[in-house]
Amino acid sequence: MNNIVIFLLIAIIISLTSSIRQLKTEVDLIKMKLTTISKHVDLPDPTNNELKIIVLELISKGEKIKAIKEYRLATGAGLLEAKQYIDHLSK
Numbered sequence: 556m557n558n559i560v561i562f563l564l565i566a567i568i569i570s571l572t573s574s575i576r577q578l579k580t581e582v583d584l585i586k587m588k589l590t591t592i593s594k595h596v597d598l599p600d601p602t603n604n605e606l607k608i609i610v611l612e613l614i615s616k617g618e619k620i621k622a623i624k625e626y627r628l629a630t631g632a633g634l635l636e637a638k639q640y641i642d643h644l645s646k
Contacts, residue, residue: 606630607644614645 606629613622619641626637 610641611644614641619645 606626610622610626613619613625622641622644623634623637626632626640627634630637632640
């Protein structure tokens with residue numbers, strides 16, 4: 556009985572991993588298409604100079620969490636993307 560349960564769990568994990576990889580690939584393709592479309596229709600960059608100045612000021616005050624929050628509110632970015640952007644600016 557234990558072997559069957561373990562086998563089923565492994566099969567489920569493999570299936571979920573495969574599905575997650577496929578979804579990630581599809582999301583990456585959608586992001587590339589959206590970037591191309593936004594450039595084609597000349598949409599403004601959400602990280603404009605005003606936002607960048609605000610975020611850099613917060614970073615200089617040691618308020619990285621507030622900077623991440625501000626970036627997320629202004630751009631609609633996810634937490635990881637916002638953190639990576641703020642970390643990049645912090646260097």
